[in-house]
Amino acid sequence: MKSTRRSFIQKTALFSGAFCLGFDWFQANGKEVSMVQTTMDSGRFNAFLAIDPSGKIILYSPNPEIGQGIKTAFPVVVAEELDVDWKDVEVRQANLDTQNFERQLTGGSGALKHSWERLRKAGATARKMFIQAAAQTWNVDASTCKTSKGFVLGPKGQKASYGSLVAIASKLPVPTEVTYKNRKDYQIIGKRTKGVDNKSVVTGKPVFGLDIEKPGMVIAQIIRPPFGATLKSFDAADALKMPGIVDVVSFKNKVAIVGKSTWEVMKARATVSCKYDSGDFDSDSTHQKWFDEGMKTDKATVQRKDGDFAAALARSAKVVEATYECPFISHSPMEPMNFFADVRADGTVILAGPTQVPQSAQKAVASLLKIDEKKVEVELSKMGGGFGRRLNNDFALDAAELSSIIKKPVKVMWTREDDMGGGIYRPAARYHFKAGLDASGNMIAFYLRGVGINAGNATRQDNFPVGAIENVLVESVNQVSAVTTGPWRAPITNFLGYAEQAFLDEVAEAGGKDPVQMRLDWLARVKSNPVGKITYEPDRFIEVIKQAAEKSNWKNKPGIHQGFSVYFSHLSYVAQVADAQMVDGKAKITHVTAVTDCGEVVNLSGAENQIKGAIIDGIGHALFAKLRFNDGVASPTNFNGYRLIKGNEIPTINAYFVDNGIEPTGLGEPALPPTGGSIANALYAATKKRLYKQPFEV
Amino acid sequence: MSIQLTVNKKKMSLDIDPNTPLLWALRDSMSLKGTKYGCGIAQCGACTVWVNGEATRSCVLPISAVANADITTIEGLSDHGDHPVQVAWDELDVPQCGYCQAGQIMTAASLLKKKPNPSKTEIVDGMSGNICRCGTYHRIQEAVKLASEIASKKKTKSTVKKSA
Ligand code: FES
Numbered sequence: 103m104k105s106t107r108r109s110f111i112q113k114t115a116l117f118s119g120a121f122c123l124g125f126d127w128f129q130a131n132g133k134e135v136s137m138v139q140t141t142m143d144s145g146r147f148n149a150f151l152a153i154d155p156s157g158k159i160i161l162y163s164p165n166p167e168i169g170q171g172i173k174t175a176f177p178v179v180v181a182e183e184l185d186v187d188w189k190d191v192e193v194r195q196a197n198l199d200t201q202n203f204e205r206q207l208t209g210g211s212g213a214l215k216h217s218w219e220r221l222r223k224a225g226a227t228a229r230k231m232f233i234q235a236a237a238q239t240w241n242v243d244a245s246t247c248k249t250s251k252g253f254v255l256g257p258k259g260q261k262a263s264y265g266s267l268v269a270i271a272s273k274l275p276v277p278t279e280v281t282y283k284n285r286k287d288y289q290i291i292g293k294r295t296k297g298v299d300n301k302s303v304v305t306g307k308p309v310f311g312l313d314i315e316k317p318g319m320v321i322a323q324i325i326r327p328p329f330g331a332t333l334k335s336f337d338a339a340d341a342l343k344m345p346g347i348v349d350v351v352s353f354k355n356k357v358a359i360v361g362k363s364t365w366e367v368m369k370a371r372a373t374v375s376c377k378y379d380s381g382d383f384d385s386d387s388t389h390q391k392w393f394d395e396g397m398k399t400d401k402a403t404v405q406r407k408d409g410d411f412a413a414a415l416a417r418s419a420k421v422v423e424a425t426y427e428c429p430f431i432s433h434s435p436m437e438p439m440n441f442f443a444d445v446r447a448d449g450t451v452i453l454a455g456p457t458q459v460p461q462s463a464q465k466a467v468a469s470l471l472k473i474d475e476k477k478v479e480v481e482l483s484k485m486g487g488g489f490g491r492r493l494n495n496d497f498a499l500d501a502a503e504l505s506s507i508i509k510k511p512v513k514v515m516w517t518r519e520d521d522m523g524g525g526i527y528r529p530a531a532r533y534h535f536k537a538g539l540d541a542s543g544n545m546i547a548f549y550l551r552g553v554g555i556n557a558g559n560a561t562r563q564d565n566f567p568v569g570a571i572e573n574v575l576v577e578s579v580n581q582v583s584a585v586t587t588g589p590w591r592a593p594i595t596n597f598l599g600y601a602e603q604a605f606l607d608e609v610a611e612a613g614g615k616d617p618v619q620m621r622l623d624w625l626a627r628v629k630s631n632p633v634g635k636i637t638y639e640p641d642r643f644i645e646v647i648k649q650a651a652e653k654s655n656w657k658n659k660p661g662i663h664q665g666f667s668v669y670f671s672h673l674s675y676v677a678q679v680a681d682a683q684m685v686d687g688k689a690k691i692t693h694v695t696a697v698t699d700c701g702e703v704v705n706l707s708g709a710e711n712q713i714k715g716a717i718i719d720g721i722g723h724a725l726f727a728k729l730r731f732n733d734g735v736a737s738p739t740n741f742n743g744y745r746l747i748k749g750n751e752i753p754t755i756n757a758y759f760v761d762n763g764i765e766p767t768g769l770g771e772p773a774l775p776p777t778g779g780s781i782a783n784a785l786y787a788a789t790k791k792r793l794y795k796q797p798f799e800v
Numbered sequence: 801m802s803i804q805l806t807v808n809k810k811k812m813s814l815d816i817d818p819n820t821p822l823l824w825a826l827r828d829s830m831s832l833k834g835t836k837y838g839c840g841i842a843q844c845g846a847c848t849v850w851v852n853g854e855a856t857r858s859c860v861l862p863i864s865a866v867a868n869a870d871i872t873t874i875e876g877l878s879d880h881g882d883h884p885v886q887v888a889w890d891e892l893d894v895p896q897c898g899y900c901q902a903g904q905i906m907t908a909a910s911l912l913k914k915k916p917n918p919s920k921t922e923i924v925d926g927m928s929g930n931i932c933r934c935g936t937y938h939r940i941q942e943a944v945k946l947a948s949e950i951a952s953k954k955k956t957k958s959t960v961k962k963s964a
């Protein structure tokens with residue numbers, strides 16, 4: 103595939119007379135921008151920055167928009183280097199196009215990190231070409247020209263819009279060397295840019311997956327079996343007689359009710375009965391048993407070993423131990439899972455809907471139907487949240503399989519109950535920590551065992567304070583269950599972060615140390631003499647810690663009980679101080695201060711949204727969320743039993759960003775892992791009660 | 801038996817099961833997709849519309865119960881997307897994923913009809929029945945305040961015009 107690409111930017115005059123620069127966001131060597139020929143051949147604009155003679159800039163954003171603001175952030179970077187007025191930019195969502203894009207996915211908070219250089223280059227290259235076009239026209243040296251808001255300005259007051267230069271610029275050779283703006287000259291990056299989809303959202307435009315309507319489309323809902331169970335039989339005789347019902351079919355232990363409208367399908371579904379085999383399916387007690395066994399087994403996988411933990415523990419003056427546990431939880435995006443599929447008689451497939459990973463949807467469906475991937479087209483819709491749930495394409499596979507059976511275009515819609523009861527959860531886990539302190543309260547030995555259920559490695563063995571402690575042992579145990587799991591916003595660390603940060607608070611207390619100073623001392627040690635491999639930059643850690651302590655007035659607020667935490671994930675650093683107050687005899691989190699180092703902040707408005715949203719998410723799930731299991735069935739399955747945090751339960755939040763101009767890193771997830779810790783530590787400061795289980799019993 | 805109602809100032813006649821929740825009648829029969837499904841049991845507020853001017857959860861309201869009623873959905877809140885609440889929502893960049901926002905906006909606009917100058921507590925309480933999984937609550941609350949200011953400015957302007 104790569105060989106068909108040019109390794110540098112090329113320009114082309116479009117049929118409409120527009121100037122187009124293709125920029126391959128994903129060129130393997132990382133820094134190159136390339137022209138994409140195939141798009142031109144098919145007359146499509148994908149992967150192009152296009153400027154038409156009126157000066158309008160059209161930009162296709164390849165990554166799925168899930169509420170993280172990527173559809174705004176990407177174009178901001180291009181527009182900045184291109185030096186245009188933001189109001190002249192029009193952003194469109196690109197569909198899946200594996201010829202022209204790579205990493206067309208949303209997950210791991212990695213999009214900006216991946217594309218920063220590519221986006222800048224795309225903008226800066228076009229800008230340089232407009233300058234050259236103007237210089238040629240005015241017969242002046244290009245170095246005497248400047249740009250401003252979509253215009254080239256000449257030395258003698260000449261002025262030409264990019265639009266007016268399109269014809270000439272498109273005939274120039276593409277420069278290979280470009281220079282970027284000095285960050286002090288940024289007009290858009292770092293400022294507040296409103297979401298490009300705001301207007302369609304506030305006017306109710308049909309932009310989400312569930313809003314998709316296609317000619318001839320039918321609607322379906324699917325009854326799924328308890329986890330681990332096999333469907334023996336089903337009775338749909340009544341359903342089939344009901345108005346609007348097209349078919350009831352079964353595949354892979356599931357029963358699909360297909361009809362003309364949502365309500366007709368819902369009504370008919372209620373009359374369908376299913377019989378399953380009986381067996382020893384997962385219950386809460388099963389999970390507890392697995393945790394106990396996992397803690398005892400001598401077959402744990404060693405994830406990291408520095409020094410000699412056991413010997414160091416034996417000579418410790420004091421030992422601190424604690425066990426933390428989290429349940430399975432649902433992602434619960436506001437828009438339940440849904441997907442459209444049309445498996446056509448001619449062997450082509452149209453998929454449409456909300457997925458964080460369109461390319462794997464394409465691949466999975468192609469392999470399910472045993473057809474060539476090229477026959478599968480994927481249209482991306484906006485997503486009503488995902489939080490990791492839409493990284494699993496089970497919904498797309500269901501839709502495609504059903505469409506292939508009923509031979510009709512179909513939109514499969516999950517009810518809230520289906521969504522919450524239907525699997526792919528944040529794995530449940532139990533963590534056991536041990537710390538050995540010397541006579542002066544310094545931690546000399548650190549141990550963690552993580553037992554997860556379908557969690558893979560439930561630990562993150564290189565997490566700070568590893569690197570600062572002489573003797574470390576980190577082990578994991580994975581228990582296998584029929585309950586399906588997957589990444590949930592900040593996978594593993596969404597709870598592990600809490601457990602670690604809460605445990606370190608106990609360590610500080612046992613050692614008679616201030617939690618902030620203790621961490622700063624460790625980081626000083628890492629800087630001068632790290633133990634083993636380190637994955638974080640101590641200076642960046644130190645900076646967020648210091649700023650958070652300063653901005654929160656750490657331990658200097660009478661009547662306020664504070665808790666501290668700091669975390670490194672997705673290449674970003676977030677330090678938090680939570681304030682708790684006693685209100686009517688109950689501890690309440692009233693304020694959170696968060697200092698984030700995510701490098702350059704591209705869109706301040708979007709960045710604040712991500713930080714505050716992740717903190718609220720972290721608080722809500724720490725306080726309320728829990729799924730229970732009985733005989734393979736999850737409960738509760740709707741918001742009456744499964745509580746999400748509401749607008750009258752949130753603290754005020756101050757979000758600060760370290761201004762360092764480093765290449766941008768992740769933002770969608772990093773503020774979540776430290777949240778459980780900061781609030782648990784604040785609640786402890788207020789009540790002297792440690793919280794070991796999620797959801798907290800406050 | 802067909803059911804008559806007015807939706808966004810348009811007279812409609814629907815020939816569907818009278819038990820069909822208004823939400824699905826809007827989305828499936830009238831192709832008005834702005835009103836969202838979130839829970840189906842009156843817990844989240846994503847499906848909020850106005851029935852005779854009152855903010856109501858359309859997911860549990862049978863269409864038969866709104867015969868001859870006057871319904872306003874997000875699509876009908878303003879002609880040009882310029883209701884003060886919509887303007888404030890954009891101005892303060894409230895939406896993240898955006899899915900809950902139609903319900904939030906219909907709730908907020910209804911709140912402001914009753915209380916043009918709500919206090920902070922009235923805003924928080926008035927909006928607390930609507931869930932936002934993305935956690936846009938701070939900005940929702942700020943935007944309601946801003947919308948009330950925009951609306952009161954508009955009003956002053958038109959009063960001035962009239963008296964001039
Ligand atoms: S969908 Fe009606 S309140 Fe949730």
Ligand code: FES
Nearest residue numbers: 897898932933934
């Ligand atoms: S903006 Fe995503 S649910 Fe509210």
